[in-house]
Amino acid sequence: MIDLRSDTFTKPSPDMLKAMFNAQVGDDVFGEDPTVNELEKYCAELFGMEAAVFCPTGTMTNQIAIKCHTQPGDEVICDKVSHVYIYEGGGIAFNSGCQVKTINGTRGLITAEDVVSSINPDDVHKAHSSLVVLENTGNRGGGSCYEIEDILQIQEVCKEHGLKLHLDGARLFNALVAKKQKPLQYGEMFDSISICLSKGLGTPIGSVLLGKTDFIKKARRVRKVMGGGMRQAGYIAAAGLFALHNNVERLAEDHQHAKQIAEALLNKDFTGKMMPVETNIVIFEVLEDYTAPEFCKRMKEYGILCLPISPNQVRMVTHLDVTNEMVKELLETIAAF
Ligand SMILES: *Cc1c(COP(=O)(O)O)cnc(C)c1O
Numbered sequence: 001m002i003d004l005r006s007d008t009f010t011k012p013s014p015d016m017l018k019a020m021f022n023a024q025v026g027d028d029v030f031g032e033d034p035t036v037n038e039l040e041k042y043c044a045e046l047f048g049m050e051a052a053v054f055c056p057t058g059t060m061t062n063q064i065a066i067k068c069h070t071q072p073g074d075e076v077i078c079d080k081v082s083h084v085y086i087y088e089g090g091g092i093a094f095n096s097g098c099q100v101k102t103i104n105g106t107r108g109l110i111t112a113e114d115v116v117s118s119i120n121p122d123d124v125h126k127a128h129s130s131l132v133v134l135e136n137t138g139n140r141g142g143g144s145c146y147e148i149e150d151i152l153q154i155q156e157v158c159k160e161h162g163l164k165l166h167l168d169g170a171r172l173f174n175a176l177v178a179k180k181q182k183p184l185q186y187g188e189m190f191d192s193i194s195i196c197l198s199k200g201l202g203t204p205i206g207s208v209l210l211g212k213t214d215f216i217k218k219a220r221r222v223r224k225v226m227g228g229g230m231r232q233a234g235y236i237a238a239a240g241l242f243a244l245h246n247n248v249e250r251l252a253e254d255h256q257h258a259k260q261i262a263e264a265l266l267n268k269d270f271t272g273k274m275m276p277v278e279t280n281i282v283i284f285e286v287l288e289d290y291t292a293p294e295f296c297k298r299m300k301e302y303g304i305l306c307l308p309i310s311p312n313q314v315r316m317v318t319h320l321d322v323t324n325e326m327v328k329e330l331l332e333t334i335a336a337f
Contacts, residue, residue, distance in 0.1 A: 002326045004261075005307040007171075007254075007280060007319035010202040012239060019242040025234035028054070029224070035234030039241050043195065043208045046244070047187035051216035053209050054237055055228050058083075058170045061194035061209040063091045064222045066131065068215055069164040069191065072097030075127035077118045079105040081140035083168055084133050095226070099127055107275060108138025109146055112153035119161050132158055135168040137175045140309075142275030142283040143258070145175045148185055155189045165189070170196040170207075174279040177251040191215070200251050200280060201243035202320045205236050247320060254280040254318040257327045261316055264334040270295070272312070282316040283309065302333045 003009045012020070026032035040052040055061045062084050066076060076092055078085055080102035084092060092098050103114045120126035132154065138144040158165045167190045169175075176183060186193060192211040197203040209219055223229060230236075255278075262277040265284055272285030286295045292308030299306055307315045318327075 001303050001305055002322065002330055003305045004316040004318065004322065004330075005305050007199045007317045010319050010321045012202070012204050013320075015246075016203070016239050016242045020235050020238045023234045023238035025232035027231050028233045029229040029231060033232060033234040033237070035241070036237040039237040039244075040208065042241060042244065044210060046183045047193060047210050048184045049187045049193070049210040050213045051211065053216050053219050053223060054230075054233060054240070055207050055209060055223055056205055056230065058168070058194055058196040058198075058207040059088050059091065060223065060226060060228050061207040062133075062166070062168050063088060063095050064219045064226065064228075065166045065192045065194060065209055065211070066092055066098065066133070067096045067222050068218045069131045069166060070096050070098050071128070071130070073127060074098045074130040075101050075120060076131045076133060077101050077103065077115060077129060077163075078133040079103050079108050079110050079135065079138070081105075081108050081138070082133060082135050083139055083170065084135075086140070098131075101129070106141075107144040108135055108141030109144055109150075110134065110154070111150060112157045115154055115157045115163075119157075119163065129161070129163060131164045131166060133166045133168060135170075137171040137178075137279050137281070139170065139281070140283075142277065143171065143174060143279035143281030144276070145179050145278050147179075148181060148189075151189050164191045166191060167193045169193050171199050171279065173248050174200050174251050174255070177248065178255055178279045197240040197243055200254060200319055201240075201247045203236065203239040203243050206240045208240070250320065251280065254320070254322070257318040257322060257324075258282050258316075260327060260331060261318070261334070264331045268334065268337065270337070280318045282318075283313055285312050286314055298337075299333075302337075304330060304333060 044052040119129045197206040272287040274284035
């Protein structure tokens with residue numbers, strides 16, 4: 001099977017498993033796991049941020065950040081297809097008691113103008129706007145990427161109005177590689193950043209939340225409250241360090257594969273509108289007799305797994321377990337389909 005449903009389907013490689021097996025560990029709730037400490041320090045330094053905290057999932061890092069940046073009754077500003085809004089189980093309301101003002105952005109990306117017009121006036125009738133969340137790359141935007149200039153403008157607006165700025169960077173490394181941007185640029189622009197190790201970087205588990213020392217101190221308390229205080233987590237942190245050392249630059253291959261797949265699909269009559277392919281995600285409409293679930297079912301018969309994400313949209317995601325040979329086979333299958 002060629003599994004293109006998500007970049008979360010990767011399995012740890014033998015070398016990654018070896019790094020995990022050999023990890024030095026301790027009780028991380030007591031701050032005594034050397035490998036977790038090393039991972040947190042490595043990530044903080046990479047982004048030029050003061051501190052970091054290791055968590056099991058990207059949902060948890062996002063939710064902790066939102067909790068730490070807001071008070072109950074506040075309003076969080078984000079795009080209408082943001083992961084924090086549509087894929088985290090209503091966590092903004094559940095965990096932080098906040099409401100959301102959604103922006104009708106472009107492929108999941110929003111602008112400084114959008115943010116300005118979404119900030120509530122200082123009026124007792126209105127919720128207090130306290131946080132903006134950006135997503136880079138945009139998952140439902142088909143792996144869309146921000147320009148640094150556009151984020152700088154949003155940062156400016158947030159500063160001017162006293163709002164915090166959080167980045168859901170589940171696939172930030174895809175954006176960094178695709179746009180040739182630097183982690184340090186991101187550390188300067190955001191109050192907090194969440195990165196996932198379990199997407200394109202290929203670890204079985206793990207996300208890291210970055211921010212200022214005080215913020216991360218608070219985040220550790222919220223992580224414990226949410227049940228995310230882990231003990232000998234060094235075994236999984238070792239996978240994260242391995243991934244950051246070995247699996248970042250190679251994301252360019254995934255992007256190349258996604259472009260090849262997109263081209264093959266665009267040659268076919270059954271392919272309708274496709275989102276621009278900037279990184280490792282291909283989202284397209286299926287036309288003619290197919291619904292998205294039917295299309296995916298047919299593909300499965302050819303040994304290819306892809307994901308229907310709406311009645312007529314299909315998603316294919318490339319990752320480190322999708323080899324050159326698999327892509328070649330896939331291109332042939334699409335051509336003959
Ligand atoms: C996957 C993902 C997350 C985090 O998901 P978890 O499965 O909880 O690790 C957050 N944001 C985006 C955009 C994602 O794609």
